[in-house]
Amino acid sequence: MVAVAAPRQLPRKPLILAGIVLAWLVLWLVFRNVGTLPLDASALTPLHRMINELNDAVGASRNSNPLFLYFFNEIRLVIDEFVTFVQALIAQPSFGRPVPVIGWLGVVAIAGFVSLVVAGWRVALLAVAGFVFLGLQGLWQESMDTLSLTLAAVVISLLFGIPLGIWAGLSDRANRVMQPVLDFMQTMPTFVYLAPLTLFFLIGPASATIATLIYAAPPAIRITAHAIRSVPHNTVEASESLGATRKQTLLKVLLPSARKTIVLGVNQTIMAALSMVTIAALIDAPGLGKTVVKALQTLDVGTAFNAGLAIVVLAIVLDRVTTAATERRKLPRWALFGGLGVTGVCVYLSYTYLWAAEFQSDVEIGSSIRQGATAVTEWAQDTLPFITGGFKDFVTFALINPLQALLAESPWFLVALVIVAVSFLIGGVRSAIVSAVCLGLLVATGLWQDSMITLASTLVATIMVMILGIVVGVWMGRSRRADRFIRPILDAGQVMPAFVYLVPFLALFAASRFTAIIAAVVFAAPVAIKIIADGIRAVSPTTVEASTALGSSSWQTIVKVQLPMARGALTLAANQGLIYVLSMVVVGGLVGAGALGYDVVAGFSQGQLYGKGLAAGVAIVVLGVMLDRLTQAAAKRWTN
């Protein structure tokens, strides 16, 4: 009904919106710094203390409460065992040996052989080179820890994800139940479930693996279900008409037809897992992530860069191998057995001899990389401040500060009223209610002012994402050549785990809100750009041609035809951009973003701030849900 009435009301809405903002500004001047609900960095609310007590109580009853004894502890134990086993194989000294079961030579050989079988010899070469490079960086053991955790999480994710995906693909009812859960899991900012998990599973590899599972399993489920569902109905019908049983149809028609897409889902799962495993360093997961976090905390850009580079190398290798695996290929028999033999010999050598087990090399390039990165950082900080500093100051004073002042220095009820009113304008009563509930929850967390500061940064980052998205997206959408050139860069950007983005910007801009915002923009921009580029490209060529035939300039075609027609893509890009930006809030907390991000990070490291950190996590989720609902309501209204 709203959609029907929309065309008549629309012209008046911008006016009402402007009126609201104007009223806000006036009231802001009057009520400035009244009722802003601030909370000191070390101050706690009763809620936070209660969660602390809950945490203590849970800690005390961990070995007596049956729920823990027979449920959570069991899960933790099984996963711990599994992770420890994988680590024992390739990463950690084990079984009374001073080195892992399979040393570097064996791992490199296995990586090369597996890549050869599933992805061909080019990719195999890349894999071998990549793994050797990890060793040369002096990060072999850290890399193997990260790889172990990733593999363990991926195996468990797929063990559950693929059958669940098949089920959701076959049964409409299962699909209806799973879709909203998956939606929620994917809109939830990545890092917030770390804290509640530690409540149940302690900190360490088990929690890290479970967090990774939660993050990495949804793509596997979703893509598998999608793959099964997109097998053409008539193919399935043809199989049925020939008298195939359900099992035969599944095994001979659905799964083979869906194979390529399912492998794509495996790829997504692996990349998500790698990204999350590095983040899980926040809750004491071993590996490269830990090296990065420690280096970030001591502002040691050189070390952070070296470890970040290792993550990127690992990401590229894993991505190339699984992407290439979507193509069917057949290896000649001699290559298969030859490769198997060589791998066997390498594994044996690495099991037996120390030189093949421990990566020791005279050509240690890790320290050179560290020194180089540090030198570049110092040079950049010494020589570029008038450019980087100017940009930083401009954005800070022109955008961040005013918006933050407006949001965080207004009385809370004023901000709440404005947001509810805007929600009503965009999405009607339902949106208004959702926003009101979310705002109430924000107040309840006791972190209102921090939430507003984070909201300000998030909005600034999203605006920058949209500017970048529209400029680059339109360019890509209009020029095939630009698309061919830029798309691989965006793809590579999306493959990189979130952490890695921080390093270069930390070097350029030092720790500040601005650094966190820029990192979030770089993290979120590829998605937005791709969505907008696809939206522009999807505008019917006939319409564009007609516009050109009427004598429009390129600018007129873009502004009057292509952008309006791609507005569905624009709102979707804004929605995804927001979600991605929000998921970087916690990471930003590591480099001076303050507010909610800092609260979460501090909660991990200091016991008495645990409750506050958890509340901050909830606040991020609530912000996420509110912004997601709002942008989706806007998208719905615009596309109808």
Next chain:
Amino acid sequence: MDPVISVGNLWKVFGSNASQVVASDELKSLPRQELMERTGAVAAVRGVDFDVAPGEMFVVMGLSGSGKSTLVRCLTRLVEPTAGTIMFEGENILDADAKRLRDLRRNKFSMVFQHFGLLPHRTVADNVGYGLEIRGVPRAKRGERSQEVIDLVGLTGYEKSYPDQLSGGMQQRVGLARALAGDPDVLFFDEPFSALDPLIRRDMQSEVIRLHREVGKTMVFITHDLSEALKLGDRILIMRDGQVVQVGTGDELVGAPADDYVRDFVKDVPRSHVLTLKWIMRPPRPDEELDGPELAPETVVREAVRSVLSADKPVKVVQNGELLGVVADEEILGVVAGEA
């Protein structure tokens, strides 16, 4: 001869309250639109009756939305009918359990689909052998039989190709071969050539006519194209809004349309290609001489034109030595001129 398939009062209603609709005579008599408004149910097939004789090419024709595709799916229970009977070789298919139904599908009938429904990850030979594979036929025997039908449909040499390497017409030949591989008693065709170019469609129609002659199987053919129906069908069933409008041979439809709908449908058909002499003959007038040439009543008008126009006396239409009527210049010209 006993019919192979005998369909009695078949109903298919989509919607959660389908069984209530077919249980109520009042609801059943409502037009589709009204039924939809009152109950939310869509009646796709409404009380359809027909028989198919062994070896017959039976065509079901209707426009999109007439329920013809649903009807053919009901016959193999790819869509579960709501009510009625489908007797196949004396057995009511609607009573078959899942296992019996699978047996029937594996051995007794098979289907050719509009969009082919081929498996993209299998070669032509493996696609053709798929039905045998799920029956558990050993590989060697499967290969032999596949090759036979591949040769039969003219795909020799393409055994190792994948479907996406073939043109639409060739893909449908694979679909045809797959349907033939299991040596079924009845073949169902669901608009098999609608997605093909006109020229290829004509080729494929001839191919089906040839196969029908060679393998002599009973065929039920769904189409929305009247000329295709007239070209292929021994008998044609015209469907509209889920109901049977008329069943008959091509010349019956053109010569004696059951209602305005059918009349409108066959309006543009070249009548001289379809009508036979029995549709245009008249009783001899008393003053006419009855010693002209003789023709059978099944002679198509087009083929009689020359003999009638060149004879200076009316042509006699004779069956078994009995004079049924006569045809003279004005009758022939009436048909031919009516087309222009």
